Amino acid sequence: MIQLENVTKTYPKGSRPSLDNVSVGIEKGEFVFFIGPSGSGKSTIIKLLLHEVAPTSGKVVVNAKDVTTLRSWKVPHFRRSIGCVFQDFRLLPNRTAYENVAFALEVIGKTKAVARRVVPEVLELVGLGGKEHRYPHELSGGEQQRVAVARAFVNRPLILLADEPTGNLDPDTSIEIMRLLDRINRTGTTVVMVTHDSNIVNQMRRRVIEIESGRIVRDQARGVYG
């Protein structure tokens, strides 16, 4: 599902590579944590998978597509098979929960009728039934992140990327979000999560890949946080 082959990424201003000759494979349906200290290069992996940045050398394969050689006009279509959740939720403040999720559908060409059918369903799935018409500022942090998850998942992507999704949430809420991601993973969606929340990693007992200074230092099938 996801293949990194000898990937090195050096940012123009950085002297040290952000990722240094990293090779890793992730199977369909896996739940993988990337852990490591700030600046270790874990967020760069998300950016590579989204084709927000291109690797300096090496090969990135996602959904059997070589992202490295992907033509730029094909990137939008490619991204439709990937859902993404961030620490800061990235919701549109002037749209309700329903509209935020529907927006993601409408801008990729789905009709309003499709949105009316699918959006309530996915909001129900993330546990926001009854709060469809609240604005982000009327929702708690955990609820906002649920909206973000709903938006990432509404298009039924093959892969869900989560970049520190619990970074802004208290421990209890974090665990709820993790349960939600786990549920999504059980539908067959591959989940890749970047975090440094040791609590969560220890509870989930999933595959853990630890990165330090741009290199993989540990890859454990049912790991804990260092």
Place this chain on the structure above:
Amino acid sequence: MRVKYVLNEVLVGLWRNVTMTVAMIITMSVSLTMLGASVLMYMQVDQMKTAYYGEIEVSVFLTDEVTDGEREAINAAIESSALVDTKTYEDKAAALKRFQELWADSPDFVNSINADSLPESYRVKLKNPEQYAEFSAQIEGLPGIRQIIDQRSLLDKVFNIFNSIQVMSLVVAGVMAFAALLLVGNTIQVAAYSKRREVAVMKLVGASNWFIQAPFVLEAVVAGIVGALLGFVFLFIGKVVLLDGKLQALTTIITPIPDGNLWLMLPLLAGVGSVVSAVTAWVTLRFYLKV
């Protein structure tokens, strides 16, 4: 639905930034008016050239003391020239008659002139009016010739004035177009900034590039077309007020502007306005949106 969405975004975008939109439209319309005026003038000069060059003659004025022999020699020289198409001789009486017709509305002036004060002349039509210099060289220096006047050089003076007006309005059009381009660029930047969250989400969920860019580009195109319409109205008013009104006296020199030419300016201005705005917007987006 997508079309509706895009159109709605365009209107919201134009309205959100309405002062900038107005500035953009005004500069665009002034620039396009100048462009239109310049193109009209170009077509006009062209038309006047064909209208007048067919008519023009070289006038060979003779001195008052010219003898019959000298006149014969001049006549023969003109006749034998290969450059000459036709020639007519105009004696003092004919010259006076022509003069009276030309100045018919100022009888005092006409009355102050008698036949003796006007020179006799040969009116020569050249096969190619541009060969004036060669023709002039052939007969110049013959005794009895006072002056050789090429009407074409008179006309050229007029056309030179038109040309410089035309160049001036092109320069103004260019400068205003530059200002309009900067305004379009700026407006698009502001629009892109105020919609940065939407754009970020759209990129994230994989909205196609054209879908992200279309509202911005169309915003500029709408402004460009409105500017072009205004510019056309300015041109129209300009023609009615200036040429048909205040400067009507000039219309004896300037051949009338055909309505067809004027209407032709509408698609021309709209085309130039919208294409220029669209390209500017698109280029700006490549820098500020990085889709």
